[in-house]
Structure formats: structure tokens, C-alpha cells
């Protein structure tokens with residue numbers, strides 16, 4: 244684009260802006276209000292614009308080379324106000340007694356002083372001005388200039404996506420006007436109206452994409468997996484335990500989907516330890532009995548290894564070949580080549596793996612089902628990948644991070660939801676205790692007594708998010724302190740994110756085989772690890788973790804019939820931290836915790852926090868604007884499901900939009 248050289252292009256790209264379209268859709272994150280205000284109506288520390296006459300000479304005082312202060316008096320109506328500009332000495336010559344000036348700054352009512360931020364020589368036509376996210380490489384003013392040019396040059400390409408009828412019904416602005424007013428609103432009211440439309444617009448676009456994919460996938464090569472019922476029954480009968488009613492119910496839902504020739508796209512929710520893995524195993528087996536291959540994708544190597552071992556055991560007597568494909572496998576070229584060959588010729592029935600599974604050279608003979616663990620890490624994009632490989636397998640996504648039902652339905656509008664609502668019988672609720680740091684020894688004493696009784700324990704070292712190195716240092720420190728205290732009587736192991744995958748697996752296997760009594764770990768242990776003999780979980784600096792994460796960590800214990808304990812060691816510095824500790828001690832129920840999590844967290848937090856498993860929006864907030872999201876969903880459904888959808892001329896813009904998006908590969912993550 245004119246006015247964007249290579250340097251600016253790179254800088255914009257780092258801000259996630261690669262096209263003119265993206266630029267025009269990257270709205271200001273806040274607006275400065277330049278409407279001239281009256282002294283009588285403004286409050287202390289408010290950012291305001293004042294207009295007055297300069298009533299004294301400007302006095303410039305310098306402190307050292309870089310710092311300075313510029314003072315002068317301004318007569319605003321009949322009051323005299325002191326104006327101070329810091330570190331803008333170049334403004335001094337522009338200030339002349341008797342001259343009229345408009346100044347934007349922060350008001351200090353006690354001292355009757357305005358800390359000047361900006362001098363507005365001509366008040367301009369707009370009362371408010373957008374502020375964009377900028378960076379070291381590209382300044383605010385530059386971005387603004389580029390946006391103005393882009394709008395002028397390309398505004399005619401902003402075609403309406405939302406059909407006129409819907410726009411009229413909800414009094415939404417035409418797209419061009421909406422984009423204009425998001426960037427250059429004349430006042431607060433026009434900014435508010437533009438935001439209202441932009442929120443709807445964003446949710447609507449999200450929903451039409453979801454629903455369009457759903458509709459086409461439903462129609463497209465949905466596979467009918469005619470599984471063998473008798474075989475399935477004998478597999479379930481051979482399990483080492485009786486399935487819970489909840490497990491049976493979700494298995495029925497899944498099997499019924501698989502049996503139909505519509506495309507299955509189902510989310511399986513279940514609290515930590517509720518037995519999702521077994522349900523997955525049944526589904527995988529069903530696919531195999533129908534003559535298809537099946538894949539299980541998980542987020543970490545440890546989990547891949549763990550699940551592969553578990554499935555190997557479960558399938559041992561059932562003539563199912565299980566293989567493991569991770570980046571660790573990739574390092575052994577020959578093994579990998581062999582493995583790919585057998586995926587291709589169909590000798591491997593079930594493959595367990597990480598992201599390595601979606602690489603281009605992984606080709607299946609006849610893939611019928613993909614099960615993913617932790618839905619939010621394998622989004623729609625991954626599904627598209629499989630589609631691009633030429634097969635559209637049925638998809639079952641498992642998650643232990645429940646989100647409230649209303650939100651789940653609207654966010655994953657394209658998915659059906661199954662929920663495991665009970666834990667296996669005989670589970671005792673985990674006893675959770677919150678202790679202050681000075682009480683750490685008490686917790687360790689308790690832990691030691693449990694070790695004496697033959698139990699195993701996890702100790703989670705404090706999380707340092709900013710620095711992996713510090714994180715590791717912490718874990719090592721905790722490890723050596725504990726080792727000193729407990730060895731030689733008990734053995735202590737260490738597990739952290741910087742270890743190689745094979746090392747991690749070795750440590751986990753050793754812990755499972757009870758070669759260690761205590762495992763010191765960073766949060767790599769968070770999801771899915773299953774060692775039923777471990778009954779004590781001790782989390783250091785617990786207030787550094789979010790609720791969902793704490794619940795996941797705690798879920799590593801209480802996985803057998805023995806009484807389990809969780810110690811949260813924390814001296815929280817905020818009320819929010821205290822509330823989190825309290826929630827954890829009050830309930831073991833992941834659904835309640837998820838609900839509390841949403842209530843406690845500010846809206847800003849929620850979007851920043853990937854844990855919540857909710858896609859990111861720019862303008863709208865799926866929690867605060869849930870109503871709008873629901874309306875957008877209903878409207879989108881009505882439009883997309885209209886049999887004449889493709890033919891209607893009022894849907895032209897929407898169709899163009901969908902074609903563009905689908906051609907680019909869809910991304911909502």
C-alpha cells in the first residue's frame with residue numbers, strides 16, 4: 244500500500260497486520276476524549292480537554308539533559324489554571340500570552356493543575372481520537388496516518404457482509420460507516436454505536452463460518468463407521484472396571500454419531516479423573532472394528548507415551564495394533580519411516596501422537612476417527628489439516644476444562660456436546676488445605692507420614708511465567724531441598740519442561756514404577772498424567788496459578804480409591820488470590836470451579852488467558868456480550884440454513900466473505 248515501506252510492513256506484521264483488510268479491521272483499543280469540558284464538571288485525575296487563554300509567560304525549567312518542565316497559566320472562563328508540560332521543551336516558543344489554546348491532559352483538582360499531554364492547536368472536527376496498539380518499531384502517529392490512507396484508498400472494498408434485513412432488524416451500521424466510525428468517531432456516541440455494530444459484526448462472522456463449516460461437513464463425505472456391536476460389548480466387558488452410567492451414556496451418544504453417515508464433531512467434557520480416556524478407547528476400538536484407522540492426538544509427549552501404553556494394554560487381547568508417533572519418534576529416522584509405511588498400508592490400526600500427527604508426510608490408508616485431548620489446543624485449524632489430507636474423519640474432542648454450557652454452545656456452536664457427569668464409584672473427595680508459607684514444614688511432615696504408609700506425592704514448584712530459566716532454577720532448588728530432607732529413606736525425582744521428551748518419559752515411568760516416592764515437577768505435569776498411587780499434591784506459591792490450572796494439578800491425585808490430599812502453599816497478595824484459594828478448598832467440582840473462574844476474572848483477563856479455551860475476539864467479549872453472541876448465532880443459523888441461501892442476492896456479500904475465508908483456510912483459534 245502507498246505509504247507503507249518495507250520497514251513499516253514488517254513492523255505491522257509483528258502486530259498481526261498483513262493486509263489492508265486486517266489493517267482496517269484492527270480498531271483502536273481506546274479513545275482519547277478531546278471534547279472541550281467545563282471546569283465545573285470535571286473530576287480529579289480525569290483526562291480532559293480544556294480551552295482557555297494563555298495568561299502568563301511560559302517558564303521552562305530544565306533538570307539535567309533530558310528532563311524539563313514547562314509551566315504557564317491558562318484562563319479558563321473566569322478561573323486560572325496552571326498548565327504543566329513535562330519533557331516537551333520545544334513547546335515553549337509556541338506559547339504566547341493572550342493566545343487561545345486547547346490542551347489535553349490529566350486534571351489535578353486539588354492543585355487546580357492540568358498535567359498537559361497534548362497541545363491541540365486546532366480543536367479539529369472530532370471530539371475523540373482512537374489510540375492504536377503500537378510498538379517500538381512503529382509509532383502511534385504512523386499507524387494513524389496509514390489507517391487514514393488505507394480507508395481513503397480502499398473504503399469501497401468494504402462490502403456489507405451482514406444482509407440488509409438483519410442490519411435493519413438490529414439497527415446496525417453499514418460496514419463502511421461502521422469501520423469509519425470505529426477508527427474516526429466524531430464523538431463518544433458515534434464510537435459507542437460503532438462498537439455495538441462491530442461487536443455484532445465480529446460475532447456474526449465467527450458464527451457464519453462455524454455454521455457454514457458445520458453444514459458443509461454434515462453434507463460432505465460423512466463416514467459411516469459400521470462398528471461391530473458384539474466385539475464392542477466384549478471389549479467393554481473385559482475392562483478392569485464397570486463403566487459408570489455417565490460413561491455409558493456418552494459412549495452411546497458417540498457410537499450413534501459414528502454409525503450415522505453425518506460427520507461427527509463432538510466435544511466430550513468431563514471433570515479431571517472422570518474416565519474420559521476409557522471412553523476414547525471404546526470409540527477408537529469401535530472405529531477399528533468398522534475397518535477404519537483411528538488417531539488420538541494429545542498435547543504433550545508424556546501423555547502420548549502414557550496413552551499409548553494404556554491402549555496397548557487395553558487392546559492386547561483384541562487384535563489392535565497401536566503405534567506412537569511424536570517428535571521423539573521423528574528423531575529416529577528408520578522407526579519413523581517404518582511407521583509411516585504401516586500407517587499408509589493400514590497395518591497400524593490406532594496411532595497415538597502429538598502435533599507430529601498432522602505433518603504433511605503422515606498419510607493414512609483409511610482414517611475414520613480422530614480423538615483429540617484438550618480441545619482448546621487442537622482447534623478448527625487442525626481439523627482443516629486432516630480435511631486437506633483428503634479425508635474428513637469423525638472428530639471427538641475431549642476436554643477437562645469445562646466451560647459453562649451457555650458459553651460452550653455459542654463458542655463451539657458447530658459441535659455437539661457430551662458430558663460425563665459423575666466420577667467412578669468409590670472415589671473419595673480430595674481434601675484440600677490452604678496453608679501459609681511459614682506452615683510449609685507442617686505440610687511436609689504430613690507428606691512424609693503418607694510416604695511411610697506407601698503413598699507417593701507430587702510437589703509442584705513455583706511457576707515463573709516470564710522466564711523458563713527461572714522456572715527451571717526454582718524446580719531444581721525445590722528438588723535439592725527436598726532430597727536433602729527426605730533421602731536416603733525416600734527417593735525424589737525431578738521433571739521439568741526443558742528435559743528431552745525421552746528423559747521426561749523415563750522419569751514418569753520410574754515414578755509409575757514407584758522408583759521415586761516424590762516427584763518434583765513444574766506444570767508439565769498439568770494435564771492427564773495418571774498415577775493412581777500418588778495421593779498427595781503439594782503446590783508451592785499456589786497463588787501464581789489460575790483456577791483452571793490448580794484444578795488440573797489437583798486432579799493428578801484422587802485417581803484411585805485411596806483418600807487423597809492437596810496442599811496449597813500461598814501468601815496471596817491480592818483479594819483475587821485469596822478468593823482463588825478459598826474456591827479450591829470449598830469444592831472439587833470442575834464445573835463449579837469453571838463458573839467461579841469466569842465470575843472472578845475480569846473480562847480483560849479472560850481473553851488473555853488461553854486456559855479458558857475460548858477463541859479470542861477483538862471488539863466483543865463473549866462473556867460480557869453473551870446476549871449479542873447468542874443473537875448473532877441465531878441470525879447466522881437462520882441465514883445459513885435457508886435453502887435458498889446461495890441464490891439470494893442479499894447474501895452476495897456474505898458469500899464472497901465465506902469464499903475468501905474458506906480459501907485461506909479457516910482460523911478461529
Ligand SMILES: Nc1ncnc2c1ncn2[C@@H]1O[C@H](COP(=O)(O)OP(=O)(O)OP(=O)(O)O)[C@@H](O)[C@H]1O
Nearest residue numbers: 484485486487515516517518519520521643667771
Ligand atoms: N468406571 C470406572 N471405574 C473405576 N475406575 C475408572 C473408571 N473409569 C476410569 N477409571 C480410572 O480412573 C482413572 C482416571 O481415568 P482417566 O485417566 O480416563 O480420566 P480422565 O477423565 O482422562 O482424566 P484427566 O482429565 O485428568 O486426564 C484411571 O486410572 C482409570 O483407569
